[in-house]
Amino acid sequence: MSLSAYAEPKEAQRLEPNGLRLLAALEAMAEVGAQPDGSICRRGFSPEDRQGRELLGRWLREAGLSVRVDAAGNLIARREGLEPSLPALVTGSHLDTVPTGGRYDGTLGVIAGLEVLRCLQESNHPLRHPLELVVFADEESTMVGCKGMTGRASADPAAYATSNGESIERNLARIGGDWAHLASANRSDHAIAAFVELHVEQGGVLEQRQHDIGVVQGVVGQRRFTIRVNGQANHAGTTPMDERQDALVAASHVVLAVQQLAALHPGDPVATVGKLEVWPNAANVVPGEVVMSVDLRDLSADVLSGLEGDLRQRLSEVEARSGCRVLIEPQFEVKPTPAAPALMQTIADCAAHLGYSASPLPSRASHDAQEMGRRWPMGMIFVPSHRGLSHSAAEYTSLEQCLAGTSVLLASLLKLDQDLNPG
Template sequence: MTVQLLPVVNRDRLYQSLMDLAEIGKLPADGVRRLAFSPEDIKARQLVWRWMAAAGLSVRSDAAGNIIGTLPGKQNAPALATGSHIDTVPKAGKYDGTLGVLAGIEVARTLKESGLQLQHPFEVIVFTDEEDSMIGSKAIAGTAALDPDQYARKNQPSIQSRLRKVGGDWQQLATARCSRQHICAFVELHVEQGQVLETAGKSIGVVEGVVGLQRYQILIKGAPNHAGTTPMELRQDALVAAAHLVLAVESLAKTRPGRQVATVGSLTVWPNATNVIPGEVQASLDVRDLSKAEIVGLVDALKAEMIQIAEATQTEITITPVLDVDPSPAAPVIQQTITQVCDRLGFSHMPLPSRAGHDAQAMGRFTDMGMIFVPSEGGISHSEIEYTSPEQCAQGATVLLQTLLELDRVYPC
């Protein structure tokens, strides 16, 4: 395979775009707050729309409020697409999501300046509300829930009115759905949101896929009783049972083969009084892995241990599923192409899973998907102090450019 080495993306221009967009919704501590559908989000979307148009993209929005910029290809073929989101969590940094969108625009600028036209159309997508409902990417994938009540948010208008703010139309949501006949491959550039690349000293992460996720609510029932008058051997302490369960989750995640992670992140204790033996505990369980079978295997093993814990502590333990999201593997051809591009460019790289959700996860439900990670300093993300250097941003964007150029030759028209 040969990769045509074109001029790399303009590092300074890309980084200036990041800084300019960060001025919209800027917080006093230099972070960013652009909640989806907010005035700040709308203002940022308008700016990105103008940047897309100036880069030569034909810009439109769909019924889910996604902004889609398109460069025509030489052939009437499915598009090669990239993109991410520009909405943020309440106290965010400048890079999460935004880098993927602005890198896509920078790719379009570079193609225009180089006088290059792909065989396939090229699309840059700004997905709606990634940080909450992911309605934008899910609508494109055809997996969005069609019950508006599922998008109800406390102190927020209806999803119908929220979508109208960004040019969407709830009644026409199904028209946003795409297929492989429209998009043959989607590649998203994103900051890692972890410390794996930095710890390993690697420049680029070749994402193997977005992990699957199962969440459960665990209820432990014991017997509340006086903390002073109840002998230890007569206690039915729900919190003691919960402690054993937390340790069992940690042990299973560490000792089973694979790269699964499992977390008990929430405990609610009743009656939660200093002089009362806990009679009831509610606990959350979050299990993630690239393999659905490994997730199921860990949960089954935990259920077996729960029986033993309940018997030893004289408690009753039940587990109820809350959420089940299948893994979304990256296409092998895209992983291979990213790897080969990194080798040609002299960028160190490594494979790794994405343990956080991304718009690419939804896109992988209907077409070939891949992701490129660049390091997050200290592994920090969703924070006002998240940081990725200008050079690292440009390296990721250059890998994105070269990957798309190679995929343009790999995928048939």
């Protein structure tokens, strides 16, 4: 759809998010789990998480919306449409945080969805499709909510590493979920028309570009490995340099190789050595073993495969030069999830129509949209993160930026309501 084809109905021209109400809701939610250092702690299933969900549920019911919790612990508000047989338009994100989280990560997408629903309710503006707001359960740890909704949740309780160390069965019960009936959270293919998530970027690209809106191209895939470099521990004083099998020296070449792979490889990948363990880790001993993590991310599965192949080749070269044995062990793989082109175009058109600058970019962090996009058409809207900071008390997105994202979300949902499933 071209921008020239954008035709907003007269009724929609009067629909604008209420900035003061949006700010008040963001501020009220930030008080739930507030820490002395200014960060927010609402770990999944914690009392603070439950308090935040209860607060949001109260706001939704006060707006005249039906609210339920599915077996996967997702809190779902629904506004019926004029054509109840149509699949739902869905928006949402999460309210749980990391231990020292910020006030916008996840929360903005939820509060913006609340504001969209409030705006529609107070104006009595009808939609053809039902509209749902979902607060996904435990995004920061198990992602049981979005995986349950998409039918990709493991049936093995041991597969869930919860932040409080308690069983997934007990945790789900705390928030109204039901482990015994987890499969019932799986929505049918025809239940959802599209999913659109508003989120802070959690990076500095939009701020660097000086753009208001990010049109997310998709959520990158990840491949993570453990690399073990085995040398020979020996006396640091008595072992000549040319007779050493120094595992740390060999590992340093691996670290540089990982950096070079991402910098030189076609596409726009990132590669990180984030964890390093040295044995015996003593000042007077030549290191005998190093264990490190390698994290590869890109939007293209082909690029990831190319990176992995090149990494394995580089490791063989390091092994041959150093005399150390270099082993690579896959840890996990998450496939990339591209955004639906039609939703990207809708978001871009709506941003332009509203006068906001916008540009495409990938999401290199995981989101609920990554799982939702494996089943249904998915789009994501990013707004800038000041200095690219997130998962910290320093996380900041201005009210104007939050309002811009909410406006684009509202306009996109209105446009999708017109365009999808034409009668």
